[in-house]
Amino acid sequence: MSTTRRSPLGFTLVELLVVIAIIGVLIALLLPAVQQAREAARRMSCSNNSKQLALALHNYHDTHGCFPIGSIQTTNGERPASWLVRIWPFIEQSAAYEQSTFIGNDWSGRGFDKNWRATTVLDVDFLNCPSNPMTQFWTQNASSEMTSDGCPSSIKYQIPDYVGCTGQYNGGPLTNWNGYNGREDYNGIFTVLDVRNSEPTSFKHVTDGTSNTIALGEQSDFVKIMDSSGNVQKKDTYRAWTWHGGGWSGGGGGTAAEAYWKGLTSVRAGINFVPSTTNNPFGMGDYWYGRPGYHTIYTSAHPGGAMIALGDGSVRFISENINFTTLTRLANRHDGQVVGEY
Structure with a gap:
């Protein structure tokens, strides 16, 4: 009687370990490529977001003959609508725009935001970069007038990632030192209406x-500053839209000395700038009552630079290593200087 010797079924321990090791190596090789592909897709999406906003600015200009104002000084202290609110009809938010009240309304929600039924639930997807690691909403308590109108006691407003450019810091005659509030600049595509300026910006300005002037740029990553121990700290509150009312409040209100602007910045420091000292230079740091300053920096979660939309509607990824003089010339709409390559 003959017997047949069968080979053992399955893998030996050594073979299994070899297979696991091979799979591990393949994953290690593929993972960076997958991450790069995902970031490339997010970067393209962010570019499209900037493009939509740039085209909305042009459509607004075609309709009104000027670019939207960033803010307006009021006599009753109510905070006005932001430039984003003014372009709602051109970013498919006509329903929110048409049911909104502009007169006698406090868009920050610190007073009576009569539009709370729209503003506290509105979440416009393309106003946030998909790579943004920070919170995308500002949470605050509703005013007593709002709760009496049926509003919940706790409300939230969207914090967008795209910020209009008011020009170059201290760039020519259209600038004003506003004491501890900082320097106000009026030489960019965006401007405000107040005691120093009474005319919106248009193409003629x-x-x-x-094609040589910045319209808006990203603030989609943490601002990085030095603490007293010399360590880099990440701050998500040092953004131009981060305060009461989120992206729907233009700031302002009150007297000129108390006025401030939201969703706007003038270029005072480079893209993704990280200070090397602890005293929060260039206006980067905590502000009075925690509100943003006039020249918060452009930041981006995309490695190496940020998406910038120019006044002609084009969008470019501008390196954080761009010559700073070139960057400031791009911010200033009428300095008469040659921009050069970037």
């Missing part, structure tokens, strides 16, 4: 050319 962009004498350097719209």
Whole structure:
């Protein structure tokens, strides 16, 4: 009687370990490529977001003959609508715009935001970069007038990632030192209406050319500062939209000395700038009552630079290593200087 010797079934321990090791190596090789592909997709999405906003600015200009104002000084202390609210009809938010009240309304929600039924639930997807690691909403207590109107006691407003450019810090005659509030600049595509300026910006004011002038840029990553121990700290509150009312409040209100602007910045420091000292230079740091300053920096979660939309509607990824003089010339709409390569 003959017997047949069968080979053992399955893997030996050594073979299994070899297979696991091979799979581990393959994953290690593929993971960076997958992450790069995902970031490339997010970067493209962010570019499209900026493009939509830039085109909305042009459509607004076609309709009104000027770019939207960033804010307006009021006599009763009510905080006005932001420039984003003014372009709602051009970013498919006509329903919210048409049911909103502009007169006698406090868009920050610190007073009576009569539009709370729209503003506290509105979440416009393309106003946030998909790579943004920070919170995308500002939470606050509703005013007594709002709760009496049926509003919940706790409300939230969207914090967008795209910020209009008011120009170059201290860039020419259209600038004003506003004491501890900081320097106000009026030489960019965006401007405000107050005691120093009574006219919105239009194409005729962009004498350097719209293709050579920044319209808006990203603030989609933490601002990085030094603490007293010399360690880099990440701050998500040092953004131009971060305060009461989120992206729907333009700031302002009150007297000129108390006025401030939201969703706007003038270029005072480079893209993704990290200070090397602890005294929060260039206006980067905590502000009075925690509100943003006039020249918060452009930041981006995309490695190496940030998405910038120019006045002609084009969008470019501008390196954080761009020559700073070139960056400031791009911010100023009428300095008469040659921008050069970037």
